[in-house]
Amino acid sequence: MCLRNLFYWVVTTFTSMVFVFAGTSKLLSAKHQVDSFADWNYSPTLMYTVGLLELLGGLALAFPKLRPVGVFVLYLMSGAAFGTHLSANEWGMSLFALFMSACVYITDCDRD
Secondary structure (H helix, E strand, O other): OOHHHHHHHHHHHHHHHHHHHHHHHHHOOOHHHHHHHHHOOOOHHHHHHHHHHHHHHHHHOOOOOOHHHHHHHHHHHHHHHHHHHHHOOOHHHHHHHHHHHHHHHHHOOOOO
16 A cells, blocks of 8 residues: 555544544533533534534545545535634634545545
């Protein structure tokens, strides 16, 4: 396996894990997630919807035929996260959302 393919799979695995864990924490109503969504005046229903989309998008990255759908969903999620964190003056999390968008971009480079 060449170094470029190794980099691709490391980034893809990292990206998948981040979104699976983030989605799972929302679906399990982790206190920090509930508090954050309340601070942003977002409904619990939205938190569960975002969590489900993050979980499914992260899992889809593991399957080549589903990867394009996962990439699309995760672009939307990271874009929405960027906007939310930016409007809440959460600069560090805004930068992290941009970083995750870049990771999603890398996973869109088809290297099966």
